[in-house]
Amino acid sequence: MVRWEPNAPERLSRAALELFTERGYDNTTVAEIAERTGLTKRTFFRHFADKREVLFGGQDALVKVLAEAITAAPDPVEPLAAIGAALEATAVFFGPERLKWAQERQAVIDANPELQERELLKLATLTTAFRDALRERGVPEPGASLAAEIGNLAFRTAFTRWIDPANQLDFAELTRRTLDELRQAAATLA
Amino acid sequence: MVRWEPNAPERLSRAALELFTERGYDNTTVAEIAERTGLTKRTFFRHFADKREVLFGGQDALVKVLAEAITAAPDPVEPLAAIGAALEATAVFFGPERLKWAQERQAVIDANPELQERELLKLATLTTAFRDALRERGVPEPGASLAAEIGNLAFRTAFTRWIDPANQLDFAELTRRTLDELRQAAATLA
Structure with missing residues (x-):
């Protein structure tokens, strides 16, 4: 039993x-x-x-929320808008009550190569979730893969800003600003 | 001794x-x-x-070639052009004499989660090399990080195409085509 x-x-x-x-x-x-x-x-x-x-519990729930938001995005899918909605939907996991935990957890990960390796694996599952959900919605390659990488970079950047002790903004706002900046950077690069 | x-x-x-x-x-x-x-x-x-x-010997040499090509790119740096030159410079590691090895190696990696995890860590060092070399050349954020992710995606995509048994193109040509496609995708997304 x-x-x-x-x-x-x-x-x-x-x-x-x-x-x-x-x-x-x-x-x-x-x-x-x-x-x-x-x-x-x-x-x-x-x-x-x-x-x-x-240290990586809750990962499945995060991936599920991301994928569901892409699936629920209005037709026709605008990839970065769908990514933006998905990132905002994850804000439920990053409320103020989780901040201290997230900061301490990241300090431990940053101090340990084994944990960094596992973190990369977990972050890669976010990219895969974005990419597969976008393909499912008919976004052609390599646009789906590129949008997924932008989504992953936006997530990581927003998260890093969120755990910065000087930060005053909530997670959803950070994802909006970060993704806007990346969209502008993409236009400049292209 | x-x-x-x-x-x-x-x-x-x-x-x-x-x-x-x-x-x-x-x-x-x-x-x-x-x-x-x-x-x-x-x-x-x-x-x-x-x-x-x-299975990851030669990684340091690859990263060195990438970073040196970015450092040697003409002024003013156009990030994706510099990335393109860097990717072409790595073609020296992906000649026809290496193809069979690369195919067999990838089959082993794809069959083993431990090796996939290590591969992600190695691929992440390419992104870091691109990003740091671009920052060093004065490319502002988040453009440097985004260009680095595009470079990483282009490298992975070109490599996957190169080891495809049906492929007829050399590695340098595959990097040019892949990066062109990603540049167009970035313009569309933005």
Whole structure:
């Protein structure tokens, strides 16, 4: 019998981030993460494939929101407008209550090459989600792939601005400004 | 004393690819790769940090050629023209004598998530090289980052076309066509 543990993934992620911040990623074991939450190693591995994954929970939900927003974009699809709507829709994941977590999490990732590698893999799934959803809506190549890369760059840039301690703007506004700047840059480059 | 082994990295990479193709990446050990080349495990680790790295030799040379071409681009820098010159300069790594190796290597990477993750990390270094060299030449943000992403996408697309068994064009020509298509797509998107 598998015992149901309320919010186990969230509890494990929070404990992991605390331990990584205190001792460093390399000096923290999965057993220690589980122990701090009062859960077992087995429960950890039911939710996360490996130690790296514990900082990337919620990724599937993010990708789903992005893809659904592209699917719901009005006809005929204007790719960067659809990307913009999708990025704004993700603001639900980046409210003020998540800011401290996001800042601490990013500091841990930036200090560890293994985590940076996993982050790249996760970010690549955003590009794939954008690209596939745009193709599905009939956007031809290489426009779908290029728009997807612009969407990914806009997401990363908006996120970096959002976690900057000096930032005053909310995530949705940051995505709008970033994407506008990238659209202008694309016009200049082309 | 460290014994000098002529072409040790190349020999190790070729042996590794043979073994990965025959037995699969997961079923091949570093000891077996070294054994097949008549070298030691210690020699392997003098050249490659881990088993994944053995398929990514030559990456530093590629990044160097890209960055140097951007640095050498005529003033005032037109970012996509500079990227185009840089991509053409990499054609020296993608001659017909390398095609079979590249095809077999990509098949192994595509079959293994660990290798795909490492490939993303390597591809990300191309983007960083483009971006930093463009910034160095005075290209403002976010134009430098966007041009770098376009350069990365052009590189990946040209490479995928080059290893397609039906392809008849050389790598330099493929980079020109791919970048032209992306420039048009950027104009349409913007």
